[in-house]
Amino acid sequence: MxxxxxxxxxxxxxxxxxxxxxxxxxxxxxxxxxxxxxxxxxxxxxxxxxxxxxxxxxxxxxxxxxxxxxxxxxxxxxxxxxxxxxxxxxxxxxxxxxxxxxxxxxxxxxxxxxxxxxxxxxxxxxxxxxxxxxxxxxxxxxxxxxxxxxLDIWGIFEGYFDAPESERASAAGLGFPDLPGCSPEPLAAVAAGRMVHLSTLKSLNDFKLLQVSWIYDINYLKALRLIRERGILDRFAAMLPDERPVREVLAQVREHLERRLVTEG
Ligand SMILES: [Fe+2]
CATH class of the missing domain: 1.10.3210.10 (Hypothetical protein af1432)
Incomplete structure (x- = not known):
């Protein structure tokens, strides 16, 4: 070029x-x-x-x-x-x-x-x-x-939950039901350091886990820095159920993020 x-x-x-x-x-x-x-x-x-x-x-x-x-x-x-x-x-x-x-x-x-x-x-x-x-x-x-x-889908998804139901862009949640807890398969994928497959989702909470797992797929250091600056993990933690398996996988993703920021930054 x-x-x-x-x-x-x-x-x-x-x-x-x-x-x-x-x-x-x-x-x-x-x-x-x-x-x-x-x-x-x-x-x-x-x-x-x-x-x-x-x-x-x-x-x-x-x-x-x-x-x-x-x-x-x-x-x-x-x-x-x-x-x-x-x-x-x-x-x-x-x-x-x-x-x-x-x-x-x-x-x-x-x-x-x-x-x-x-x-x-x-x-x-x-x-x-x-x-x-x-x-x-x-x-x-x-x-x-x-x-x-x-980076932007994370922002949209937060906005989706902040908005009253009548004002939500209905298709943003992909039609998943708002059920309690998270399903074992998405939790296991995040725990194993892998991205969650869309086909394993059963609920909106699972969809949130899928989006958290995208952090494993980020390529550029600058994007990782934006994730930290924008507090994306904290925001997802606040939207997910406060349960031990969820807290554990979130801690793992946070560790992955911090490790990359330290080793590549
Ligand atoms: Fe897009």
Whole structure:
């Protein structure tokens, strides 16, 4: 990448994104809340991706913003057509985002190579693991997008519980029932230092554990610092049941976070 080449103006792409969101506008406030949530999420992911990538080459920051802006395009038709953000009950929203981006987003300022890096990052941002064998720049972009996405989802999820039920974006909780306690399988995964699989969830509390387990998947030191600065673990601890197995796995995740901050910081 050559930093001396003039940087593209991203405002036409940002404007395109706004009119894309507007094209889904509806009079039903309960539905509109879910679209608003994704529009706000997208702008927060753009912001967090740029914070995490601070100091990296300017052209990489351009790719980061493009990828962040396009990564959830598929969420809009997904919700319109299926009424859910659960991929397992509808479609792979990341693949749909990449398709929409390819067909409609004004990205002529990207070289073919750059486009393919963004395309892979968008397409793979929701995969359980980062695939091996990617080009180093694609790998860096994908890891950045995944970190920024998680950073904002943590914030959204907190907001979801803070809001009165009538004002919640209904699809944010993925439809899991609010049952007491946590299930053994998600607890065991976190205890083993692994990410929780969506297929093992039975309740909203399990979904919270899944989100806590994402800390194991964070790539960039700057993102780890933001997790600490934003008190994300404390906030999840306050939302989870105050029970010994839960406290134990939370302590373990905290240890993991602190260890990485010490060894890599
Ligand atoms: Fe996202």
């Amino acid at each position: 050559n930093d001396e080449v003039a940087l593209p103006d991203l405002s036409p792409l940002r404007d395109w994104f706004t009119s894309y969101c507007d094209s889904f506008r509806t009079d039903d406030p309960a539905v509109q809340r879910n679209y608003d949530l994704k529009q706000q999420h997208t702008s927060n992911v753009c912001r967090d991706a740029l914070i995490v990538a601070q100091g990296m080459p300017q052209r990489f920051l351009v790719l980061a913003e493009v990828a962040a802006l396009c990564h959830d395009l598929g969420r809009f038709p997904q919700y319109r057509d299926y009424g859910t953000f659960k991929d397992s009950e509808s479609l792979n929203h990341a693949h749909l985002s990449a398709q929409i981006m390819t067909r409609h987003a004004p990205l002529h300022f990207l070289s073919g190579e750059e486009f393919s890096r963004v395309d892979t990052a968008v397409r793979m941002h929701n995969a359980f693991h980062v695939p091996t064998g990617l080009h180093p720049e694609t790998d860096a972009l994908l890891r950045l997008l995944r970190d920024a996405d998680k």
